[in-house]
Amino acid sequence: MASLVGSRVERKEDKRFLTGKGRYTADINLANQTYAIFVRSPHARASIKKLNIDKALKSSGVVSILTGKEIADDKIGGLIAGWAIRSEDGTEMKCPGNPPLAKDNVNFVGDPVAVVIAESLAEAKEAAEKVEVDYKVLKAVTSTADAMNGDTIHEGIDKNLCFDWLLGDRQKVKEAFDKADKVISIDIINNRLIPNAMEPRACVADYNAASEEITLYTTSQNPHLSRLIMSAFGNVAPEHKLRVVAPDVGGGFGSKINVYNEDIVCSWAAKKINRAIKWVAERSESFLTDIHGRDHVTHAELAVTKDGKFLGFKNETIANLGAYARVFGTVTPTYLFGPCATGVYEIPAAYTNVKAVYTNTAPVDAYRGAGRPEATYTIERLVEKASMELGIDKTELRIKNFPTAFPFKQTLVHTVDSGDYVAGMEKAKQMADYKGFEARRKESEAKGKLRGIGVTSYFEACGIAPSAAVMSLGCGVGLWESAEVRFNPTGQVTVYTGSHSHGQSHQTTFAQIAADELGVPIENIDIVHGDTDKGTFGMGTYGSRSLAVGGIAIVNACKKIVEKGKRVTAKMLEANPEDVEFKDGEFIVSKSNKKKTIGEVAFACYLPGVRDEMKSPLPEGDEPGLKETSFYDPSNFSFPAGTHIAEVEIDPETGHVKLEKYTACDDFGRIINPMVVEGQVHGGLAQGIGQALYENAEYDETGQLMTGSYMDYTMPRADNFPEFNIGYTCTHATTNPLGVKGCGEAGAIAAPPTVMNAVIDALGGQEVTMPATAEKVWKACKNLKKSNAKAA
Amino acid sequence: MKDFNYHSAKDSKEASKLASSSSAFLAGGMTTIPSMKLGLATYKDLIDIKNIKKLSGIKVSGKSVIIGAATKHVEVSNSKDVKKAIPSLSSLAEGIGDPQVRNRGTIGGSIANNDPSADYPSACIALNATIHTNERKIEAAKFFKGMFETALKKGELIEAIEFQIPEKSSYQKHPNPASRYAIVGVYVAKHKGDVNVAVTGAKSCVYNDKDMSKALTGNFSSSSIDGMDLDSSEMNSDMHASADFRASLVVTQAKKAVDAC
Numbered sequence A: 001m002a003s004l005v006g007s008r009v010e011r012k013e014d015k016r017f018l019t020g021k022g023r024y025t026a027d028i029n030l031a032n033q034t035y036a037i038f039v040r041s042p043h044a045r046a047s048i049k050k051l052n053i054d055k056a057l058k059s060s061g062v063v064s065i066l067t068g069k070e071i072a073d074d075k076i077g078g079l080i081a082g083w084a085i086r087s088e089d090g091t092e093m094k095c096p097g098n099p100p101l102a103k104d105n106v107n108f109v110g111d112p113v114a115v116v117i118a119e120s121l122a123e124a125k126e127a128a129e130k131v132e133v134d135y136k137v138l139k140a141v142t143s144t145a146d147a148m149n150g151d152t153i154h155e156g157i158d159k160n161l162c163f164d165w166l167l168g169d170r171q172k173v174k175e176a177f178d179k180a181d182k183v184i185s186i187d188i189i190n191n192r193l194i195p196n197a198m199e200p201r202a203c204v205a206d207y208n209a210a211s212e213e214i215t216l217y218t219t220s221q222n223p224h225l226s227r228l229i230m231s232a233f234g235n236v237a238p239e240h241k242l243r244v245v246a247p248d249v250g251g252g253f254g255s256k257i258n259v260y261n262e263d264i265v266c267s268w269a270a271k272k273i274n275r276a277i278k279w280v281a282e283r284s285e286s287f288l289t290d291i292h293g294r295d296h297v298t299h300a301e302l303a304v305t306k307d308g309k310f311l312g313f314k315n316e317t318i319a320n321l322g323a324y325a326r327v328f329g330t331v332t333p334t335y336l337f338g339p340c341a342t343g344v345y346e347i348p349a350a351y352t353n354v355k356a357v358y359t360n361t362a363p364v365d366a367y368r369g370a371g372r373p374e375a376t377y378t379i380e381r382l383v384e385k386a387s388m389e390l391g392i393d394k395t396e397l398r399i400k401n402f403p404t405a406f407p408f409k410q411t412l413v414h415t416v417d418s419g420d421y422v423a424g425m426e427k428a429k430q431m432a433d434y435k436g437f438e439a440r441r442k443e444s445e446a447k448g449k450l451r452g453i454g455v456t457s458y459f460e461a462c463g464i465a466p467s468a469a470v471m472s473l474g475c476g477v478g479l480w481e482s483a484e485v486r487f488n489p490t491g492q493v494t495v496y497t498g499s500h501s502h503g504q505s506h507q508t509t510f511a512q513i514a515a516d517e518l519g520v521p522i523e524n525i526d527i528v529h530g531d532t533d534k535g536t537f538g539m540g541t542y543g544s545r546s547l548a549v550g551g552i553a554i555v556n557a558c559k560k561i562v563e564k565g566k567r568v569t570a571k572m573l574e575a576n577p578e579d580v581e582f583k584d585g586e587f588i589v590s591k592s593n594k595k596k597t598i599g600e601v602a603f604a605c606y607l608p609g610v611r612d613e614m615k616s617p618l619p620e621g622d623e624p625g626l627k628e629t630s631f632y633d634p635s636n637f638s639f640p641a642g643t644h645i646a647e648v649e650i651d652p653e654t655g656h657v658k659l660e661k662y663t664a665c666d667d668f669g670r671i672i673n674p675m676v677v678e679g680q681v682h683g684g685l686a687q688g689i690g691q692a693l694y695e696n697a698e699y700d701e702t703g704q705l706m707t708g709s710y711m712d713y714t715m716p717r718a719d720n721f722p723e724f725n726i727g728y729t730c731t732h733a734t735t736n737p738l739g740v741k742g743c744g745e746a747g748a749i750a751a752p753p754t755v756m757n758a759v760i761d762a763l764g765g766q767e768v769t770m771p772a773t774a775e776k777v778w779k780a781c782k783n784l785k786k787s788n789a790k791a792a
Numbered sequence B: 001m002k003d004f005n006y007h008s009a010k011d012s013k014e015a016s017k018l019a020s021s022s023s024a025f026l027a028g029g030m031t032t033i034p035s036m037k038l039g040l041a042t043y044k045d046l047i048d049i050k051n052i053k054k055l056s057g058i059k060v061s062g063k064s065v066i067i068g069a070a071t072k073h074v075e076v077s078n079s080k081d082v083k084k085a086i087p088s089l090s091s092l093a094e095g096i097g098d099p100q101v102r103n104r105g106t107i108g109g110s111i112a113n114n115d116p117s118a119d120y121p122s123a124c125i126a127l128n129a130t131i132h133t134n135e136r137k138i139e140a141a142k143f144f145k146g147m148f149e150t151a152l153k154k155g156e157l158i159e160a161i162e163f164q165i166p167e168k169s170s171y172q173k174h175p176n177p178a179s180r181y182a183i184v185g186v187y188v189a190k191h192k193g194d195v196n197v198a199v200t201g202a203k204s205c206v207y208n209d210k211d212m213s214k215a216l217t218g219n220f221s222s223s224s225i226d227g228m229d230l231d232s233s234e235m236n237s238d239m240h241a242s243a244d245f246r247a248s249l250v251v252t253q254a255k256k257a258v259d260a261c
């Protein structure tokens, strides 16, 4: 049987999605359901003086109106930061309370203060407009860079500082800098982004008074984690009385990791009113209240010798957490960021210092890449600048500082098990025709245009998060993954995974893996996820972990099935278990023609006992049935890497940047389905290029979101991109049996510095911030003209 | 969205009779429906004019192109007759919004709305258009009054727009990257006697840039406006483009348009 792993198997989920048969949360309608509308703060920072619902209660169709007072009275817990971070001075991070409905203070535009529940959506909206809230408006803190000098947002949190974290050795870095021939320094803003999943958030909560069970359908990337948080911290219901279902989910990019206010409020309220409640975000609510991403202000320095060896690196970053610290809010700018700060280079001394600050803006949390794009942007902009200042070719300079051997023990944290960075660089250069660039530059110049080329070599730590590794760093939890493989008596297989697909194609790729492991046709394998009642506990999908962690759990569970199958076959065929081999779905007794198919074995497992010729096939000690579970906790992260090269052409008269060519050469380890990987790479690139050239979440000084719709927030469109030139090198991960590394975030990590390096190259080294909009680039072109005129 | 009454008018007369101070005509609905949905506008009555046959269609004569007010953007962009008579007009229509918007939005709706960054108003000015309403004919130069403001009276219905066919013309837009409306759009049209340089997006309302028109009437070459320093004091300034950038873009886009003619 040909192996399915590695082939372009068509997506099993596409028929459903392309014929409009997907079942998203908003498609779910329950009998006698009500509709919720949230009353949200129009102010970025205010105290609530009075909240009057009398008029609203009289509005037609109103079932109930609940506020921060009721939720506090019922002792429903607030939203939480999932990871504890300790400051350099040893103190614990400082997190404010974040009640699901604000009672005393609101801290960003969109912070909910009440929920109106009515018989129809229109009635809920109408009544919500009648809820009177008397706010005392306070001065908002909105700037990341200045947050520590602003008014104190949360009582007791001095300087709005959550933590001041250090990774690395300041003294060693100082010594390295003392020895340097040259120090390259850079100031960087990593612009704030809005994830913009195609499907806005939604939830439908239901209460069954007979079983006393709450069921919550929600747009989540991790239903079990949501249940755990809502149960343990939210006090909504004990875990066995709370079912969380995340059906088809239309994109997450990190924004659907969090448990949100609406999830908790609707679940709690459904029980209170003993009716189902439905809430679907409008796009404008998504802009305001989905978690945002990035938002760092960084100063970084690289100490180098004059022939281009890197000696030391420092990174001083202020990371904006927004109004509250949410589930991945504190880990994103620390453990997901700091350890990746030195990129793909041997740098003997390094440190990263992060000050995480609160502001009166939407919470900032994990967004595709989470920490790694910010780290990669800094080091790769810095290396590009070094190449300009040292006059060393940008690819040569990188190669000069690549590790020469693997495993590569980095200075900060990671030990990278495998890779071949030079091979990736060489292949990328060839794919991009790096040599031919100067000729192309001249052609552009002849047309009055400026052309630039930019390079990025990146690595990322994926497959989050090995418990041993992260807990030794001080994290409170590690993130393993589970799988359960269940044979039906008639031979089909259901695989339950704790990861969650919201665009990642698990139904296809996981089935490919199981089909190969079990020798069962892929049509006979179902992948089930997204329902706490169906599968074992799982951690969900983010951080390019589904395959590298969740996929391995499936492999391991399949291997247990095969082991049991061997024992059963041996019993059935009166052979030694050690003599039974398994291949392509058949158990064969070696050196004989005796064999059983895996279907026959499964059937036998379900019908043990003695009747006529049929004798119990179950060996002593084995129970009936054929079902195995695995909880896989990886021994290390996996480390995809690669080199990307971009070429841009700029019209100096309008500042328009045209991305002419984009080459991505990635090492993702073994590839399960090249078509799916291409989709992931394309999507990641679109978001990464979006960050570099188009996207920006902007607040004014009063904390109003200026880019609250697609009229002002530039979502890239297909015509913004050239045909992507995609290729691979391959070194297998040595830390997992499939040799896989993960591919979901690479594009979003590598593209921003690649594109910006090209833009800045075209502009003769002048810095511009992301996104490189026409006006910024136009200004830089004018400066360039002036300085060229001066030089001439 | 608040409840409203829906009416479908069978002719212009009925449409204008139904109109009141709390009504709107419903053409493509691409402006009206979103603003109602967002609560920016509320109407008691919407008067659908899409079923008035007379309002749709394109007629080309030797001197002019007449487009019915309820003609959709896609119909203008696909029309062979328009492509032949005034190619820049069909390419302007092709550059509006996205396919969904072009499949519903109408020329009459666009002009009646007079968004400061809409595309069609510049065509009206550059191509010396006459706006035919159910009551009168209005010259384009007198039609666009200010931001979202036109010469239309309550209940007055645009029936058609008559464009003068120029010798040469081109429309060049620098789009807002998010909405794709014009940050600056410049429509240059060379007629027998003179040249119009209609600018949209730059100020609160579309206008004919007299200085560039004069320079180009004298010498129809981009070199005659190259380096022109426009007064930016009345230009729009927002997070997408400052007034100075807009001023520079007006000249750049005008040059491009002349070169493309």
Ligand SMILES: Cc1cc2nc3c(=O)[nH]c(=O)nc-3n(C[C@H](O)[C@H](O)[C@H](O)COP(=O)(O)OP(=O)(O)OC[C@H]3O[C@@H](n4cnc5c(N)ncnc54)[C@H](O)[C@@H]3O)c2cc1C
Pocket: B023, B024, B025, B026, B027, B028, B029, B030, B031, B032, B033, B034, B049, B069, B070, B095, B096, B097, B098, B101, B104, B105, B106, B107, B108, B109, B110, B112, B113, B115, B117, B118, B119, B120, B152, B156, B157, B158, B159, B179, B180, B181, B182
């Ligand atoms: C996503 C998006 C992108 C867009 N991008 C662009 C763009 O790039 N460039 C651009 O120019 N426009 C753009 N538009 C606007 C688009 O062109 C609209 O179609 C146009 O503004 C309104 O036309 P409509 O037929 O939809 O009018 P409607 O929304 O139906 O009506 C708008 C107004 O015009 C009035 N009206 C309509 N017809 C008549 C008539 N015959 N007589 C008198 N009054 C009338 C109505 O009473 C109403 O007040 C965009 C719109 C959207 C939603």
